Amino acid sequence: xxxxxxxxxxxxxxxxxxxxxxxxxxxxxxxxxxxxxxxxxxxxxxxxxxxxxxxxxxxxxxxxxxxxxxxxxxxxxxxxxxxxxxxxxxxxxxxxxxxxxxxxxxxxxxxxxxx
Amino acid sequence: xxxxxxxxxxxxxxxxxxxxxxxxxxxxxxxxxxxxxxxxxxxxxxxxxxxxxxxxxxxxxxxxxxxxxxxxxxxxxxxxxxxxxxxxxxxxxxxxxxxxxxxxxxxxxxx
Numbered sequence: 001x002x003x004x005x006x007x008x009x010x011x012x013x014x015x016x017x018x019x020x021x022x023x024x025x026x027x028x029x030x031x032x033x034x035x036x037x038x039x040x041x042x043x044x045x046x047x048x049x050x051x052x053x054x055x056x057x058x059x060x061x062x063x064x065x066x067x068x069x070x071x072x073x074x075x076x077x078x079x080x081x082x083x084x085x086x087x088x089x090x091x092x093x094x095x096x097x098x099x100x101x102x103x104x105x106x107x108x109x110x111x112x113x114x115x
Numbered sequence: 116x117x118x119x120x121x122x123x124x125x126x127x128x129x130x131x132x133x134x135x136x137x138x139x140x141x142x143x144x145x146x147x148x149x150x151x152x153x154x155x156x157x158x159x160x161x162x163x164x165x166x167x168x169x170x171x172x173x174x175x176x177x178x179x180x181x182x183x184x185x186x187x188x189x190x191x192x193x194x195x196x197x198x199x200x201x202x203x204x205x206x207x208x209x210x211x212x213x214x215x216x217x218x219x220x221x222x223x224x225x226x
Contacts, residue, residue, distance in 0.1 A: 004158070031212065040123065042203050042216030043159065056213060091158055098212050100147055106158030 002026065004107035006092050012113045018080040021110045025073070025094030031055075033104060034067055034077050035091040043091055049075065050098055082114045118142050121204055121217030130226050134191035138204035138217045141185065145206035145215070148180050150189045153201045153219065162202075163189065194224045 005024040013019050025032050031050050035043035046065065048055040051072040060067065064083070069075040079086055089109040095102040121138045128134055136150075147166055151159035163178040165171045165187075171178045179188040191198055204217040 040218070042119075042121070042205075042218045043214070044216070045213055048211075048213060056211070093158070095212060098210075100207050100210060100212050102212055103161055103164070104212070104214060106160070108156070108158050111156075 004092055004094055004105055006090075006107040006110050008110060009108065010111050010113075012115065013082055014115050015084055016081040018078065019082055019112060020076050020078045021090050021092075021112075023075045023077070023092030023107060025075070025092070026105055028096070029094035029105075030072070030097050031095045031102070032069055032075050033093040033095075034075070035093065035106075037089045037091055037109070039088070046077070055098065079112075082112075084114050087112055087114045116141060117218075118215055119204060119206060119217040122220055123218055125221040125223055127223045127225060128194055130194060130196060130224055132194050132224075134189075134194050134198065134222055134224070136189045136191075136202050136204075136220050136222070138187050139185055140187075140206060142206075142215075143182075143185070144208045146209045147207040148178070148187050149205045149207075149214070150176075150178060151203040151205055151216075153203060155200075159203055191222075196224050196226050198222065199224050 034046045037043040047057040049069045067077045091109045092107045093104040150163040153159045168182045175192045177190040201219040203219045205214045
């Protein structure tokens with residue numbers, strides 16, 4: 001079974017530029033998550049989708065971050081404009097559903113450096 | 116105050132030693148407790164998943180949960196250099212399948 005795929009793996013941009021990350025979850029997984037992991041910290045949930053609907057985006061900085069999952073499969077996370085403090089690894093995860101017994105499987109992440 | 120506290124380490128042990136990791140939490144709404152292992156430049160992978168207070172064993176790994184003290188632990192027996200990684204505790208409330216992570220403890224097992 002293929003895992004969660006993310007691209008690009010690395011991205012370097014200057015502040016105020018825009019950037020987008022892509023995630024392809026495990027086939028059949030209805031729930032998709034984006035996490036931000038700053039160096040030396042644990043992942044922090046940014047947004048959670050169930051199929052193509054948003055379940056929780058309470059920790060997403062909506063003035064600069066946006067995410068979509070239009071067809072309920074792939075998802076993109078965008079930052080516009082980027083700030084220095086956005087430097088982090090952006091992890092995508094998926095699970096079969098919202099129930100608490102559903103394991104979340106993580107992708108390798110996209111490492112963003114904002115200069 | 117963070118909801119989940121975890122000592123960042125690093126924790127350095129000789130090969131074959133027992134690794135002891137722990138987390139404390141403040142929110143009694145957390146009902147499910149997990150330990151993830153994260154290698155450098157990889158995503159976290161689930162090691163242990165527990166619900167009730169008590170012990171759960173899986174091979175060289177033992178997870179303990181004490182809900183009354185809001186304290187969870189992970190023990191790794193007969194540690195190997197391949198166990199060198201960052202270990203993250205994580206917790207969930209009763210519904211919603213949303214993880215709240217600790218900051219992670221970096222572990223180094225020296226041959």
